[in-house]
Amino acid sequence: MCLKSNGGLKMNSPLIIPFFIPHAGCPFTCVFCNQWEISGEKDEVKAEDIDKSVEEYLKRARIWPGRQIEIAYFGGTFTAIPVDKQIALLEAAAEQKKKGRIKGIRLSTRPDCINEEILERLLAYGVTTVELGAQSLVDEVLEKTHRGHSVEDIVKATRLLRKYPFQVGYQLMLGLPGDTNASARLTGERAVELAPDIIRIYPTLVLKGTTLARWYAQGKYAPWTLERAVEMAAYWLGLFSLHHIPVIRMGLNPTENISPERDLLAGPYHSAFGELVENSLMLKQIVSAFEKEDFKKDSKITILCNSRSCSKVIGQKRCNFEYIKEKYGFSKISIEFTNKLGKDDLVVCNTFESITVKREDFLEKYRI
Ligand code: SF4
Numbered sequence: 001m002c003l004k005s006n007g008g009l010k011m012n013s014p015l016i017i018p019f020f021i022p023h024a025g026c027p028f029t030c031v032f033c034n035q036w037e038i039s040g041e042k043d044e045v046k047a048e049d050i051d052k053s054v055e056e057y058l059k060r061a062r063i064w065p066g067r068q069i070e071i072a073y074f075g076g077t078f079t080a081i082p083v084d085k086q087i088a089l090l091e092a093a094a095e096q097k098k099k100g101r102i103k104g105i106r107l108s109t110r111p112d113c114i115n116e117e118i119l120e121r122l123l124a125y126g127v128t129t130v131e132l133g134a135q136s137l138v139d140e141v142l143e144k145t146h147r148g149h150s151v152e153d154i155v156k157a158t159r160l161l162r163k164y165p166f167q168v169g170y171q172l173m174l175g176l177p178g179d180t181n182a183s184a185r186l187t188g189e190r191a192v193e194l195a196p197d198i199i200r201i202y203p204t205l206v207l208k209g210t211t212l213a214r215w216y217a218q219g220k221y222a223p224w225t226l227e228r229a230v231e232m233a234a235y236w237l238g239l240f241s242l243h244h245i246p247v248i249r250m251g252l253n254p255t256e257n258i259s260p261e262r263d264l265l266a267g268p269y270h271s272a273f274g275e276l277v278e279n280s281l282m283l284k285q286i287v288s289a290f291e292k293e294d295f296k297k298d299s300k301i302t303i304l305c306n307s308r309s310c311s312k313v314i315g316q317k318r319c320n321f322e323y324i325k326e327k328y329g330f331s332k333i334s335i336e337f338t339n340k341l342g343k344d345d346l347v348v349c350n351t352f353e354s355i356t357v358k359r360e361d362f363l364e365k366y367r368i
Contacts, residue, residue, distance in 0.1 A: 013248075014068035017057045017102070019045045019089075020075035027080070028110075028148045030135075031177060031211035031221075032204055034263075045073075047088035054096050070104035070128070071096060077133075078107040079118045090125035097126055104128035108171065111157035112149040119164050130161055131169035131200070136176055136183070137190035144178035146211070151190070158194050169248075170196040174232045175204040175224035175268065177215070181232065188236045192243045199240055200249040201277075203229035205267035213265050226276075229268035234280040242363040250274035275316060282312040282344070283320045285362045289348035289355040290328055298350035300332040305346050307337040313346070 054071065063069070071093045078086065093105045106129035107122070114130070122130065134154045136142050142150060161168045170191055174184045191199065206216045206223055215221035224232075233250055240247050251273025260269055270276055286303060289295065305313050313335060314321055321333045341347065344359035 014070055014104070015061050015063060016070050016072045016106070017054055017061075018072045018074055019050070019053070021045055021073050021078055021081065021089075029146060029211065030148075031144075031146050031215065032173070032207070034207045034210045045089070047085075047092040050089070050092035051095065054101055058101060068104060069102045070106055071102050072105075073107040074131075075108070077110045077113050079109040079122075080113045083121075086121070087125075090122070090127070094125045106131060106167075106169075108133060108169075110149060111154040114157055114160060116160070116163075119160065119166075122166070123164055127166065129167040129169055129198075131171055131198075132157055132161075132196075134170045134191070135173045136179065137172075137187040137194075138179075138183040141176050141178045141183055141187075145176045155194065158196065167197045169198040169200065170194075171200045171202065172236070173202045173204050174236070175229055177212070177221055179204075181228075184232050185235065188239045191236075192239060192245070195243070196245060198246050198248045199236075201233050201236055201247060202250075202252060203233065203268040203273065205252070205269050206265040207263050208265050216266055223267035226268040226270055230273070230276045230280050233273070233277040234284070237277055238281055238284075238363050239367070242360070242367075250277050272316070275311070278312045279315040279320055282309065283315065283323065284366070285344075285346060285357055285359065286313065286320065286324065286348060287328075288362055288366060289346070289357050292355065295348075295350060295353070295355065298352065299330055300334070300350065301330055302334040302336055302349045303346060304336050304338050304341060304349065306339055306341045306343050308343050309346075310335065310337065312344070 050071070058069075061069075073089060073093075078089075090105070093102070096102045097105065105125070105127045107127060108131040111132050111134060119130075132154065135145065135147060137151050137154065139151050158168060172187060172191060173179075174187075204212070204223060206212050206221070212221055216223070237247055237250070251270065260271075303313055315323070324330060324333060342358070346357045348355050348357060
């Protein structure tokens with residue numbers, strides 16, 4: 001496993017100005033949750049502070065022409081906080097839209113905390129994206145995690161949201177209590193059937209002060225290893241990419257949401273989790289070219305890729321190349337760039353032949 005981030009920013013990534021509503025309004029106690037710790041913000045977010053906060057945030061942010069800017073109310077269960085507070089926060093966000101500072105408003109909530117009246121209100125204030133904390137699409141995992149809602153609630157919430165022009169997001173977790181490779185795969189497959197517009201993937205971490213921390217100390221819960229979490233997230237990423245569902249985040253953001261030193265007790269945390277996942281998926285794609293037995297007779301190979309995929313092909317600290325050399329016995333691997341290839345498409349060559357491995361074909365054929 002390689003451990004380094006290039007910190008790259010995609011040109012189409014929106015600028016999200018996050019306001020954390022820690023645990024506010026949430027009557028549940030999911031075993032993994034310590035929203036006060038996750039948000040890192042013990043003080044209540046006040047509607048009257050939004051204007052100044054947005055102004056300050058924009059001064060520090062990297063903005064380029066056409067970059068989508070949004071306000072996000074994350075952390076708790078927005079639609080379960082007192083209605084007057086919801087309205088005050090929504091008005092404050094709508095005001096930023098009027099000022100032309102932002103284009104979108106997004107918020108997160110639970111699948112069992114929306115109804116038509118609530119969604120009408122969100123729409124009236126210009127909310128553009130509703131992210132559901134789905135976490136798992138397997139009832140047994142939801143029960144063991146003390147989520148307090150079922151898969152059916154997620155299905156109903158998704159159907160209801162589809163009656164409105166919101167972008168629908170899912171937040172999914174892997175490695176929850178009771179989660180297995182099979183149930184995580186099932187969650188991925190069911191998510192595809194429900195077809196949200198965007199997905200965030202989070203590995204389950206053991207945070208201090210949570211029920212999970214107690215279970216961990218008592219030996220009742222074992223977190224997934226980083227390798228296992230990366231492997232399953234790569235499966236999800238491949239599956240969702242195949243069905244054209246963008247994965248907009250993988251792993252917690254260490255700068256905004258979590259301080260590993262302060263909050264983390266155990267679990268598959270990595271500051272560049274998303275990159276590890278992307279690299280892992282690309283490694284599988286490269287290796288798929290070696291299925292042809294003859295191909296491995298040559299000791300040197302060259303990989304052609306789009307320059308945008310370079311870091312994924314090589315892997316952090318060259319981990320993909322080192323793995324391939326060790327596992328398949330190649331003495332030399334070279335990389336060359338051609339922007340004639342689509343992003344994430346590859347051509348793997350030895351002295352005698354070239355094998356094209358397009359990302360979409362690879363995902364379709366191998367189903368990871
Ligand atoms: S529903 Fe959300 S805010 Fe409430 S306990 Fe669970 S994870 Fe935390």
